[in-house]
């Protein structure tokens with residue numbers, strides 16, 4: 577069985593001490609590819625280094641919408657490591673590394689943490705999508721409380737030029753339907769085994785458009801515990817149960833989806 581984690585943050589401090597063990601456990605359950613995602617210039621550099629460490633780790637470089645704004649901690653409620661970002665310079669950095677990456681992400685829109693700079697967010701989002709089209713890479717999208725704007729912009733900028741993956745999509749049903757019709761993929765995390773939060777989405781999205789991720793260290797199976805790539809196995813089991821197919825069948829289809837998006 578081949579499993580895949582298409583979105584996680586292995587550069588986070590929580591993995592500093594035992595990353596080798598984490599990778600070993602993932603391999604043991606059958607994980608064959610892990611896409612580590614960057615969220616800002618510093619993280620992007622860390623991700624490229626990680627990808628050199630082990631063949632199983634693939635790099636995705638991006639700019640989280642909140643990081644991209646470069647606001648101070650007090651302005652958004654979450655702490656971000658870097659202040660103002662030189663966006664043009666970062667786009668150049670990503671483009672320069674295009675042969676070392678499998679995707680652009682995570683990128684997107686976040687109106688949950690930021691209530692004031694939506695126009696600026698949208699402008700940055702369009703630019704980074706244009707970069708993805710230019711270097712022909714799939715995009716992995718974060719959207720929180722901004723799903724409608726997000727899908728509209730994706731529709732305008734991407735059309736069907738590169739594959740789109742919506743990570744941990746929490747938008748309303750009609751938007752999910754629209755995204756399914758546009759041919760977008762949806763990646764779901766292990767936390768759905770505990771909370772059921774993505775079970776309706778799993779039911780709705782055709783298996784040919786489903787992917788697995790962990791968003792590790794977040795989106796964990798057990799509340800308060802660290803998530804890690806090995807946990808995708810539990811998500812695959814959940815998908816198999818909801819779709820009423822075998823775990824092997826679910827894993828195979830998800831692996832094929834991974835190859836058609838990122839291969």
Ligand SMILES: [Zn+2]
Nearest residue numbers: 583613682791
């Ligand atoms: Zn993430």
